[in-house]
Amino acid sequence: KIPLAHAFAITQEVISHDLSLDKQLVFTKPSQELASKQQICWKASWIFSNPSRQIHQTSIVGNQMRKITGRIFAALMFTVIPVSAKTWYVSSSSTSPMNETGSFDAPFRRLDGSLRNFSSAEGDTVLLKSGDKWYNQTIQLSSSGSKLKPLVISSYGSGAQPQIIGLQASEDAALIFIGNSHGTTIIDNIKFSDNPKMGIRLTFLKEPDNGNIVIRNCTFENMESGIGYGYGYYTPKDSSHVKNVQVDHCLFSSLIKGGLLFYPGKTGSTGISVENLNISNSTFDRCGLYSIQLNAVKYGSATNNTITQSGDTSQIGSASIYLASVSDYILDGNRIHNSIREDKNPDGCGIDFETNNRRIIAQNNIINNGHGPAIFMYWSSDAIDDSVHENSDITITRNVFYNNNQNPSIGKSEYNAEILIAGNHQGAQITNNSAYLRYDYSSSKISERLYCLMQNGSCASVPLATMTISGNRQGVLYFDYAAMDISFEPNFYASTYLDLYNAFGYNTNALNSHWNSFGVREGRIASPIFDAEFYYIAHPDLQINIGKNYFALRNHFLNSGINETPGRISSEIFDVSYYKNTYPDIATMSNTDACKHFLTLGILEGRTGSRFFSVKRYVEKYADLQSAFGVDYRSALSHYYRNGKSEGRLAPP
Secondary structure (H helix, E strand, C coil): CCCHHHHHHHHHHHHHCCCCCCEEEEECCCCHHHHHCCCCCCEEEEEECCHHHCEEEEEEECCEECCCCCCCCCCCCCCCCCCCCCEEEECCCCCCCCCCCCCCCCCECCCCCCCCCCCCCCCCEEEEECCCEEECCCEEECCCCCCCCCEEEEEECCCCCCEEECCCCCCCCEEEEECCCCCCEEEECCEEECCCCEEEEECCCCCCCEEEEEEECCEEEEEEEEEEEECCCCCCCCCCEEEEEEEECCEEEEEEEEEEEEECCCCCCCCCEEEEEEEECCEEECCCCEEEEEECEEEEEEECCEEECCECCCCCCCEEEEEECCEEEEEECCEEECCECCCCCCCCEEEEEEECCEEEEEECCEEECCCCCCEEECCCCCCCCCCCCCCEEEEEECCEEECCCCCCCCCCHHHCEEEEEECCCECCEEECCEEEEEEECCCCEECCEEEEEEECCEEECCCCCCCEEECCEEEEECCCHHHCCCCCCHHHHHHHCHHHHHHHCCCHHHHHHHHHHHHHHHCCCCECCECHHHHHHHCHHHHHHCCCCHHHHHHHHHHCHHHCCCCCCCCCCCCHHHHHHHCHHHCCCCHHHHHHHHHHHHCCCCCCCCCCCCHHHHHHHCHHHHHHHCCCHHHHHHHHHHHHCCCCCCCCC
C-alpha cells in the first residue's frame, strides 16, 4: 500500500534491472474522471524495439487490474490507496494563472507557504518539480504516514534533482525537520545545499518511540552537515528513542562537520538511543571531521559505502567512521580512502572504535591511503554517560589495508600500524585481514606494521591475553613507479611460489636475484602483467622471430611490446588495451603507467585487466574463496596461479 505515483516509479525501477529487454516506458497522467468517482486509473504503454513483444495498454481500476497481454509478465498487482490520500505538487517556476491549490495544474510555489507546517494525512505525497530551486525555505513535518502508507517527499518531471538552498544562519537551522514520526516518512531524490547548518534534522521532542525514516537518492552539498540527530544544536529529551532509520544511495559532499551525525549527547541516560540505523550504497566526499559519526546507536549496519577524504588538518579526533557507545552493529563492504588528520595526533583513521562499543563486526572493508591507521581502537570519555569504557567483543575480519600512515603521528614511527590499539579491549578478534605494508625505498625497509599495541610509549610484540590476533596476511606494496619493473612484483612472486616464500620471505633483493638468475628462464610468472609462455603463444610473429626464449621474450615486452599501439596483450590476466578502454580514469595514461596502476592499485580495487579473467568475479564465484579472501584480491590472484588454474577454476568478466 503505497501512493500510486510511487508504485509506478518503483515498477519502473524494478523492471529497469531486466537487461534482457530493450524497452521504453511511457506514463500518462491519472484519469481525472475516474478519480472523481473514487476510482484510480493509471495507463502505461510499453514500447519495445521488437513489435512482437509489445504489451498492450493496461488500466488499474480500484483494486482490480486487467491482465497484461504479451510474454513479459505473468502478473502485476498493486493495492490501491484510498483517494483520501493526497498528492501535493510544488513548483517554484510555475507560471500558472490559477490559484495555488497544490494540484498538478496549479502547484504551490513556496515550501514555507502552504507546506511550512505540513501535517499529513496517512499516505500523502509532496512532489517537488525537477530542476526547480527554493531559497531560504524549509519543510517541517510534525506527523507522518502509517507503516504501510508512508508520507513521501519526492520529485516529479525530468531534469536535475529539485534543490532546497540555504537558510538564514541559526543554531537549529535545517532544510527539512522531521519530528514525531510514528508511521513511515520517505524523502527521495531531493538536493540540499548551501545551508549554514544541516540538510535534514531529526527533532523528536514529544514521544518516546519515533522513527521509520527512509532517506534515499538525496544529495547534501556545501553545508555544515548532511543528516543529523543531536550533535550540539539539539540534545534530545531522555525519553526520546528513534527506530528504523535508513539512508540509501545518497551523496554527501563538501561538508564542514560531517555527513551523517547521530550524536544524541551526554545526558547521563543510556535510554537515549537510535535503534536500527542502516546506511548503504552512499558516497561521502570531503565531509569534514567525520563522514559517519554514531553515538548511542543499537543495531543496524553501514554497508557498501564509499568514503573519501574525511578528516580535518586543524582539529584532533578525525575519522571516516566514528563509533562510541554503539552495539550490535555491522560495518561491511565499505571503501574508505584518504582519511586526513592534524599533524600531532594519532587519529585520521578509517574506522575509530572510540569507546564503549559492544559486539561490532567490521568485515570486507578496504581502507587505504589514510594519514593515520586503518583502524584505531581507543577509550575515552565520549561514552553516552561520560564514563570511560574500553570496547569489547569487536570483530575485525577479512578487511584489506594498504598504504596508510602517510602522515606519521607525533614523531613515533613505531605507531605506524594499520591497526593501532590503545587499551585492553576484552574479546577483540582480529583475524584473517590482509595488510599490504608500504616499502621505503630510501631505507630498503618496510615502513609500517600490521598492528601496534600501544604500551608505555612503544608497541608490545605479543597480543594481550584478552584479545585474539591470528590468521592475518602481510604483504609488501611498492609505490615507486620510477623503480618498478612491471614484469617483476616481489610480493606476487613470493606469494605465488611457496618455495620462494619459504626461502626468502618478502626479501626484495633476494627475490629479484632469483628472478633474474633462474625464474625468467624457468618460465615462472613474477607479475600478473607478464607471462612469458602466454606472450609466446599469443603472438605468432614472436614465435618466428624469437622462439621460446623466455628471457628474450621478457626483454621484447619491456623494450617494445608494451609500448606498441595499442600495446600487446601480455598475460591471461592483463591486456593493457582492454584495461585502458574499460576504465576512463586511466585512459590517458601511457601503457607502462597503466601497467603500474594495475599492479599497485587496480588489483587491490578488484579491477578487471583482461577479457579472460576477473579477480573480483573469481572470488565471488567460489564460496571457499569468499571465505578465505574476502576482498583481498591480491591474495586471491596468487591463489589462482598457485592452485585455481590447475583446478580448472574459471572466472571471465
